[in-house]
Amino acid sequence: MLEVADRPLQTDESPTTRASTxxxxxxxxxxxxxxIVMRDSWFPVAHNYSVTGKPVRRAIYSHPIFLWREDGVVVASEFHPNERIARDKSVYTDVKGHYPTMEHYGVVWVWFGNPQAADPVHLPSLPFLPPKGGLPKHMTxxxxxxxxxxxxxxxxxxxxxxxxxxxxxxxxxxxxxxxxxxxxxxxxxxxxxxxxxxxxxxxxxxxxxxxxxxxxxxxxxxxxxxxxxxxxxxxxxxxxxxxxxxxxxxxxxxxxxxxxxxxxxxxxxxxxxxxxxxxxxxxxxxxxxxxxxxxxxxxxxxxxxxxxxxxxxxxxxxxxxxxxxxxxxxxxxxxxxxxxxxxxxxxxxxxxxxxx
Amino acid sequence: MSLQKDVWWAVARSEEVTSDKPLSVDIGDQPIVLWRDNHGIARALEDRCPHRRAPLSLGCIRDNGLIQCGYHGWSYDGETGRLKEIPNMKDQQKFPPVYKATAFAVSEQAGFVRVCLDPKAEAPASASPHYKYSGTANVSLRHQEYLDALYDDPSLLIAIRAVHFTPYLMSELHEQGGRLVMERSCQWKTPHWPAHFVAEFPLTLLTSTDPVSGETELTLRDDQAKELLHAVLAPVPAARGVTAVRWRAELGERHAGIRGALLRGSNPLSVLSSIDGTKLRTTKPTVSLHGEDLRAELRGATHDSSQPPVDRTVAA
Missing domain, CATH: 3.90.380.10 (Naphthalene 1,2-dioxygenase Alpha Subunit; Chain A, domain 1)
Known part of the structure; x- marks a missing residue:
């Protein structure tokens, strides 16, 4: 439910008036x-054209993310495919060390949080962007x-x-x-x-x-x-x-x-x-x-x-x-x-x- | 680092503080912004806008002498730190007293702008004249280490034109009138016998240090007691263990001959910004061995040990 912020914020000393707050x-x-560290959310990590067959590196709260495409599909892994794995998998990825990922609005999104909770219904609404992407690069x-x-x-x-x-x-x-x-x-x-x-x-x-x-x-x-x-x-x-x-x-x-x-x-x-x-x-x-x-x-x-x-x-x-x-x-x-x-x-x- | 709150620190040379651009300095971990208001008076506020913590030194000085934060344009009065204006507020420019930046006491004398973290401190009396030559050096040494190096081997930190500092002292570091005083033998740089073969030294460097601030007066004298050079070295503990050194110098009487003429060339004093680490490491502590104790003793006698509260979020 959307509320209007009508509480006065003029003085430092004003106590909050919202009972539930x-x-x-x-x-x-x-x-x-x-x-502040947020989780169980989709984070936009790359323009979709940036992700190709060659892994690119990103991070969310310092957790490594490597992005590449396999048969055109984006893979988001916490390990580089050539990496000699010497660290444990985090709790934010599946058994293969992959993050839930999706492409929408021309952007690659990675779910950071409980992988089981990843759901496209939690993707932010951006109604001015074409859902399948495709805007020219000069607009990015x-x-x-x-x-x-x-x-x-x-x-x-x-x-x-x-x-x-x-x-x-x-x-x-x-x-x-x-x-x-x-x-x-x-x-x-x-x-x-x-x-x-x-x-x-x-x-x-x-x-x-x-x-x-x-x-x-x-x-x-x-x-x-x-x-x-x-x-x-x-x-x-x-x-x-x-x-x-x-x-x-x-x-x-x-x-x-x-x-x-x-x-x-x-x-x-x-x-x-x-x-x-x-x-x-x-x-x-x-x-x-x-x-x-x-x-x-x-x-x-x-x-x-x-x-x-x-x-x-x-x-x-x-x-x-x-x-x-x-x-x-x-x-x-x-x-x-x-x-x-x-x-x-x-x-x-x-x-x-x-x-x- | 913790600092005594009632000390006047020479944080800038007069010519560095202008009404054109704010100057960022610091005393220990306390960032300070300096500028001149429309009356030409040097002002000092904490370099932190109390609105969104942006450094005020990134802002500008307005024609009316207020300093304006570069982020949202809040303008502050230098004397009180009070907020005077917010853009877009039109005719609602009245703010509660809590709307202020932290103001510090400022005193300007002898070509130095001094700041005291205690805003109610009384300005110090100073008889020092305004010396012609001046400069600023930021040295990667802590304040006490800077003084130790100055006592043990001044050539680590300064150079006087045509003069060579010897390791031989004519007077060890001692208390005199509440200050730390010592005198070092010097030679002219022109060809001479090594110091240990010389029976008489032609020059001495007299140093007199304020035990609290470390501000040091240097006097170069020849063997006829002529004062050839006067200088003031003002080391201030700055952020990240750096010591910011403002200095001023003036030539005194003329020493006859080519050596005296060499001294009178341009820039008779240089204060070094970079330290020779190898030389510093291998310089054996001599004077400084008891210098620190003596300084602590004198400091304790003249000041209480109250420490100003330092907001670590500002030091970042």
Missing amino acids: PISLNAINRWVPHD ATVRFESSAPISLENLIDLTHADFLHADVVGDERSDSETVETFYDSETVTMVRTLVNKSVAPVMKFFSGIRQPTQNVRQVIRIYLRSHCAIAYGQFNPGDDVPLFHPCTPETRDRTRMEMVMNTSNAGLMFRHVMPKAGYKVSRQDSYMTSPQSPRYMRHTDRKDLHSKFDQAGQRYRMAMMELAERQEKGDFAYRDNVSADCSDIIGLRKELFQF
């Missing part, structure tokens, strides 16, 4: 994302962050930094009005930010040919907590609809891999090709802050982070992650909400643009 605001403001990229995956996702859901840190790409903070709404369930957090008459993103000015000084913007960030995947969907008027698949796969607890896919099929020729590449620039700008930030969240501190009204979604994300982590720590790995249900309506996807 044992996580206090104080705890949220002192969270240690480095300690691989980016790495030297920070923990939750830090990278908190960065994503916190859109106020974008106006500041990425102003040269997405435009500055000037707008006539701004509203932020946050929705959540036990597996997802979704934020909708609506801006009226915002400065036009430079990247759109140059590559989409927008001549107006301002545009109305609706930005949606939807995070699938367990798999550390996110949707970042921007609707720009005048401008284009730009949905981005933004996974943050925790290869280690403080190194993150992003196999991103930006579906710019409906945009103009220039923008279609250039915008996905902006990910390289934006990610470097983010890393400039998140790389030194992340180690400061590796240990517990008594000092609480401060926050503003713009951090409501980020606070909700922290709380939801901590709740889920706490549940997993107690041995409860069940999904209480369905992550594969079509989320088009939640993110406000203009379906007519994304027919597959």
Whole structure:
């Protein structure tokens, strides 16, 4: 069930008002994302074109994953086929040391957790990507962050930094009005930010040919907590609809891999090709802050982070992650909400643009 | 490492602190950001935005003298550390007192910017003049080891133009006016008999060290008691066991002849950033053997042993 985050988050001292939530605001403001390890989830580990007959190496929480194809079918093993095996098999693979794996949305997914619990029904819904893949390569990229995956996702859901840190790409903070709404369930957090008459993103000015000084913007960030995947969907008027698949796969607890896919099929020729590449620039700008930030969240501190009204979604994300982590720590790995249900309506996807 | 909270550390040279770009320094594990506000006053805050812990030194200095975090644009006042502005907040720019970054006491004298981790500390009195030559070196030695090397063989750490340090002391390390003082015989570098064949040494290097901060005044004198060179060496314990050394120097009286002229060439003093590990390892502790004890004794006499709390998550 989707709930609206209407709890005030303006002060540090406010106690939590959600009876079923044992996580206090104080705890949220002192969270240690480095300690959060999620399991029983599908993690996106590679673009499907990256996996060929020759094994490639990936990891989830430092557990090795080797990917290759046998008769066209992806194999995900914790051992390299040529490896002289000198270590025990983990509990996350079958008797042959293979992880459950599947291909969907043009991405290779690996199930990390109890192999018996692997089920395609737990695959996140990404309705703007063709289920069988096939988007051109120029709409994809691989980016790495030297920070923990939750830090990278908190960065994503916190859109106020974008106006500041990425102003040269997405435009500055000037707008006539701004509203932020946050929705959540036990597996997802979704934020909708609506801006009226915002400065036009430079990247759109140059590559989409927008001549107006301002545009109305609706930005949606939807995070699938367990798999550390996110949707970042921007609707720009005048401008284009730009949905981005933004996974943050925790290869280690403080190194993150992003196999991103930006579906710019409906945009103009220039923008279609250039915008996905902006990910390289934006990610470097983010890393400039998140790389030194992340180690400061590796240990517990008594000092609480401060926050503003713009951090409501980020606070909700922290709380939801901590709740889920706490549940997993107690041995409860069940999904209480369905992550594969079509989320088009939640993110406000203009379906007519994304027919597959 | 634990540090006394009431010590004034020379963490920067005056010219390093500007209103153009924040400067990141550290005292032990405590990261600090320095800048000059719009009145030209040097300011010091913890190099950590209390919002999302990003280093403030990655941000910028605004025209109004506030430092602005580069991540979300929160702006802080340097004197109090109080949060003054959040972008997009429009007219709601009033924040509770808890919304602040940690501010440290700052004092600027004699070409050094000194910071004390105790924000209420009184600025130290300093009679040192502002010396012309200056530099900064980051040395991979811990603070005490740096002082030990300085006492045992200064050539491991510094070079004075045209001057050779001998191992012979004219005065062992002793307490004088609350400071650690010693005097080392020196020779000119020009051809001369080896030190052990020489009856009289033409130069001495007098060192006087603050037992707490390790800040050391160097005076090079000739055999006519002319003071040829003055310098201040300010070693500060920095992150990862590095000692950050800020120094300033000035030439004094002229020593007659070609040797004196050589000393007066450009940059009379060099402070080395890299240490010869082999030479360091094989340098037998002599002065430092009782120097550490003497320093601890003097330090205990002048300061209590209270340690500042250090947030290990910031040191990362």
